[in-house]
Amino acid sequence: MPGALHRVLFVDLARHRSWVEDRADLYSESLGGAGVAIELLREHCPERCDPLAPENPIVLAVGPLTSLYPLASKTVAMFKSPLTGNLGESHCGGRSAMALRLAGYGAMVIMDRSPTPVYLSVDAGGVRFRDARTLWGMSSSLTAGRVMLEREGGAGHRTVLRIGPAGENLVTYAGVTVETYRHFGRLGMGAVMGSKHLKGIVIAGNGDLPVADRGAYQRTYRDLYTRAVRSPAMRKYYELGTPENLGPLSAMGALPVRNLQATGYGTEPPLEGEALAREHLGRRLACSHCPTACIHLAALREPHPEAPYFYKTTFVSYDYEPLYALGTMLGVEQPEDALRLLDVVEHLGLDAMSAGVALAWATEAFERGLLDEKALGGLRPAWGDARVYATMLECIARRAGPLYTLLGEGVDAAAAEYGGDSYALAFGGLEMPGYHTGPGAHLTHLTGARHSHLDSAGYAFDQEDMKAGQSRSPKELARALLTEEARRQVLSSLVVCFFARGLYDADTCVACLSAVEKERNWDDLMALGEDILRRKHAFKAREGFEFDALRIPARTLEVPTPLGGLSENTLREAISEVERLLASGERFSHG
């Protein structure tokens, strides 16, 4: 049946062939998105393969709510991560989910390696392999994306995914830029594309989506839309965007500053959402089918360095996490400087967060004498010096010399060679997100299946506890985090943007699914969420991940959080409980 969600598009880059397989089995069991992607990854990724070898597949998956409901706007990518060596999972919006689904596919599995650089042009008719030799080596991922779109022309709603120099050069945290301002940012999907000689993917879709119950669909849609545009929960993302968080995090002492040597600026931090909007906000954009328009673009007007009365205006997308990583974490406090660094990583195709944390470690290691000017290629990193950081980012993307090569493999790799692991801020191999709120945040970074702050949002539990003046036992915290992570497996299998987690409560998820597909109850969905989470952990274990081997950087224990200093024993106790609950097979989201 054309347009059905369970059509999975397979791409063999070595032979330049593609075909569609009907995987109704997978979709009926696991919904879509993350649930389906983890199965496709398990099936097609050989055990213990090198993540940058041709055998590592890239899976893209959408779900039953994609393109049918507002805020169901994300695509889930899965692959084996070259950064952590186990589960690579990243979610991205833009037009990607809509284009894939309206092209008539529920998922795409990209396998093997092309003999020469190519990009893919995908539509309802299948895949065309386009020569990308001329695009390979371009200094900007943005130019390459524009060329691909212009060359493809054509009808339908289009998305363009592509890598920059960092991905081509196999920096293990290279990201993939989608449209111009969205990303499959974390865990190195860009490097996996680079290893496949795959410069980009253009997908065009314009199809129809039949629904099971038209009346119920219309009613459910109207109700959800009304709540989405009236909800105070969405207003935060709508008005100032995620940088709204920066001020409160700074005031509570949870904002990492200068490699987490400090935790805030009091009540008037730099790079704060309100001031950024007032001085720099140039335009707002939305992902397809999202009324919220959380994408905030700064208009950066700068004089030309040589010509008088010659200005250029660059649009730079900004969010809390990149501002933390390339701003406060590096002591970069001028908004123009931080925005320039954000623009640099956009062109290079680096994950802003891992890149910022890597530079922060290098700056401290240089200050402490572990790195010298010679190793740094004559550069002297200094807090707040955006010019030197911009050059260092180029060196990382181009893998200029042994130090920058290691910095391009993450802070763990760099610290293993040069020392300074007590302030190498990575958890499970992934560089730290911008939350030092308390035990919840760091337990999410440690135990989340992809070590992302979005896995189980421990920072939100910390803030709840702060407000309530309470604390949870390690066991309670472990269970609460796992329950939240299981719920998020349901959302990322439907696939719904996590920013809409407040709107997509249990009843809404059930009503949405029942109208377009078939009746499911929430308890079954949560059981599925737990199951998907266990399957992800099974994949991690298969690839060598061990909870016991998790490193807790000493810096996170030394610097107090708003909930006080953290104790390693408490964190380890919670980690053990997470491991026990996952291994036990018991339903942890009850009770």
Place this chain on the structure above:
Amino acid sequence: MGKRLRVVDVERCVDCLLCAFACARRFGGGGLAKSAIAVRSVGGMERGFVVVVCRACEDPPCLAVCPVGAIRKVEVGVRVDADRCIGCSMCVEACAIGAVQWDAVERKPVICVHCGLCAQYCPHSVLAHEEV
């Protein structure tokens, strides 16, 4: 008189496509194949967008070129008689602003009927449904 759909402030458009999805839902399902309204970027998303939809011409070129008389004028805009339409797509070519969309699934033109559903679902007041 009837109501006509009008693009009142395109600078506020964020490319969410809720208008296009609303239009397609008139037929009960989802997707975009049957949407009569389109949003395009003007040379890069940061430069803004154009919303392309029927202007309800006084003398509609789409009607004039139809070789089988499948397009007729109504109080506001036109209607397509899908049974009579032979799918030649000459109407698509005839519209200078590209407001005749093409349903690639059915191989028929899709033209706005000025019902205003899209304006109800525009979260940023780009569209209005106004008395002519």
